[in-house]
Amino acid sequence: MDERAELLDLLRENARYSTTDLARMTGESEQAVEEAIATLESDGTIAGYQAVVDPAKREPEPVRAHVECNVTLDRETSYDDIAERLAGFPEVASLRLVSGDYDFAMEVEADSMGEVSRFVSEKVAPVPEITQTVTHYIMDAYKRAGHRFGDGEADDRLAYSP
Amino acid sequence: MSRERERPDPLAPSQRVASVPESGIRRFFELAAEMDDVVSLGVGEPDFAAPYRAREAAIDSLQRGKTSYTANRGMSELRERIAERVTRYDLDYDPEREILVTAGASEAIDAAFRALVDPGDTVAVAQPSYVSYEPGVRFADGEVLRVPTRAEDEFVLTRETLEAAGAERADLLVYCYPNNPTGATMDADEVAEVAAFCRDHDLGVLADEIYAALTYEGEHVSIAAQPGMRERTVVFNGFSKAYAMTGLRLGYALAPERVVESMNRVHQYTMLSAPTTAQYAAIEALDNCGSDVAEMRTQYDRRRNFVLSRLDEMGIDCFEATGAFYVFPEAPGGDANAFAEDLLQAEQVAVVPGDAFGAGGDGHLRMSYASSLDDLRTAMDRIERFID
Structure with a gap:
């Protein structure tokens, strides 16, 4: 693994590793690590850093919905154009173009079901190229970004073993 | 009264x-x-x-009712995969006659001592090392000859340390690299030197290679792949360390046919066969958990x-x-x-x-x-x- 891939792998595992610890783990100097991270940030490879939070433990717990959007394209409008328009809304937590029965998979987050509904009906559905939306309210979350939600498991190994 | x-x-x-x-x-x-x-x-x-797929395979085998004994030497599907797996260390063993699947490498090591050591035989044990070798030799009524490796050699076994301990008079040498407890590994030249010593003095070798997959600089070198060593070596490996399957208790020995036959004599009367559920997990581990x-x-x-x-x-x-x-x-x-x-x-x-x-x-x-x-x-x- 090259240095860039190694650092990305480590930061994706835990973005809170200190520069010093990253240097210790990779055998690089701290300065080299700092410069590599700065490059990853400035070239847009790293778009941001965020804690993986169990939504059930947020107060108040937000309402989230998975929204499927079908679109019809014309000569002047591309997927990117529609995505650009949708992604601007702060309610849109994630947005992906997918293969299959629908085109965009969108995660919407707001403070109440009413807000989510109004956002879909007033902001998403009226977009001319969007022909259909299907909204699935998220009922529970078990895993996100590789992390399982729950109490975590204690290390139950014997303190000493040969 | x-x-x-x-x-x-x-x-x-x-x-x-x-x-x-x-x-x-x-x-x-x-x-x-x-x-x-x-x-x-x-x-x-x-x-x-243990890898999730291996755990799922264990559960699946239980649900399908695969709870009987297996062949003494282990399921043939597993032995075939083990034979294929160890080719990466330039080892070539016949799954039918030269592989024994055991309840952890520990059982294989114990079976080897009991199968090969006569009362009064001397077994040289390279140390520091995993704690089972010395008791294993004593349980087989053998004599232990300690061969201390040295900090200045970074705990690699050398001809010099073998000679200093008088290991030329031993019948067998037990060693473990990558090593527990030191983390030392041996490169090809170092292994060749020990192999030459064992050939010169006609020692059999029990090579515990349970940590082989956890080698961080260069490739693991098996002593059994050295010229003239296959016939005098028993290699131990297993699933505990590389596949994080310690509690499933599954290991294996690779050895010439006559040795596997003697070890199996002990194994069939003490263990009968290695845990069946673990063998299913191990097959999945070898197939899909790389x-x-x-x-x-x-x-x-x-x-x-x-x-x-x-x-x-x-x-x-x-x-x-x-x-x-x-x-x-x-x-x-x-x-x-x-x-x-x-x-x-x-x-x-x-x-x-x-x-x-x-x-x-x-x-x-x-x-x-x-x-x-x-x-x-x-x-x-x-x-x-x-x-x-």
């Missing part, structure tokens, strides 16, 4: 068992058991669970770098261990037992004094890095505070 003379306890331990001391880490185990918040670097097993092994190895390597850096920054001397998941630093102050006990009492960090692993380990500490980076960081912070 009471008897005049007390008969000796009919259930008293045999002399053979009585001659084997309790494990040196038991005292520490009891101390740690009474403490909260112990961060343990004393653990000789992975902190990962990426899990690679990922665990990557994690261990990062932690290894981390721990070696921290020790170096603290001024604790430690050679660059390149295998297994152990580092073996010198104990600050020189007395490893006192250091390990004081560190446990003062900072609740568990490490194992090197002499628990036999000769040559004096004055050193085994620290396992099979723990999360958070735990390793906490442990290193505490050690740093302790030695300040």
Whole structure:
């Protein structure tokens, strides 16, 4: 693994590793690590850093919905154009173009079901190229970004073993 | 009417068992058991669970009712895959006649001692090493000849240390690389030197290669792949370390047909067959869990770098261990037992004094890095505070 891939792998595992610890783990100097991270940030490879939070433990717990959007394209409008328009809304937590029965998979987050509904009906559905939306309210979350939600498991190994 | 003379306890331990001391880490185990918040670097097993696919395969086999014995030597599907797997170490074994699947590598090692050692035979044991070899030899009524490796050799076994210990008069040599407890590995030249010694003096070799997959610099070299060594070597490996399957108890031995036949004589009367559920898990592990092994190895390597850096920054001397998941630093102050006990009492960090692993380990500490980076960081912070 090259240095860039190694650092990305480590930061994706835990973005809170200190520069010093990253240097210790990779055998690089701290300065080299700092410069590599700065490059990853400035070239847009790293778009941001965020804690993986169990939504059930947020107060108040937000309402989230998975929204499927079908679109019809014309000569002047591309997927990117529609995505650009949708992604601007702060309610849109994630947005992906997918293969299959629908085109965009969108995660919407707001403070109440009413807000989510109004956002879909007033902001998403009226977009001319969007022909259909299907909204699935998220009922529970078990895993996100590789992390399982729950109490975590204690290390139950014997303190000493040969 | 009471008897005049007390008969000796009919259930008293045999002399053979009585001659084997309790494990040196038991005292520490009891101390740690009474403490909260112990961060343990004393653990000789992975902190990962077995790969999920392997666990699923075990469950699936149970649900399909696969709960019978298997062939004594292990399921043929498993032996075939093991034969294929070890070709990466230039080893070529016939799955029908030259592979024995056992309840952990430990059972294979014990079966080998009992199958090969006659009373009075001498078994040279390269040390420091895993704690089972010496008792295993004694249970087989063999004589142990300790061969201490040296810190200045970075705990690699050399012709010089073998000669210094008088190992030329031994019948068998037992060794383990990548090594527990030192983390030392041996490169091709070093292995060739030991192989030449064994050929020159007609020694059989029992090579414990359980940590082979956890080699961080270069490739693991098996002594059985050296010229003229296959016929005089038994190789032990298993699923405990590379696949994090310690509790499933599954290992294997690779040896010439006559040796597998003798070992199987012991195995079929003591174990009958290795755990069936674990064998199904192992088949899945070999078929589909290579990426899990690679990922665990990557994690261990990062932690290894981390721990070696921290020790170096603290001024604790430690050679660059390149295998297994152990580092073996010198104990600050020189007395490893006192250091390990004081560190446990003062900072609740568990490490194992090197002499628990036999000769040559004096004055050193085994620290396992099979723990999360958070735990390793906490442990290193505490050690740093302790030695300040």
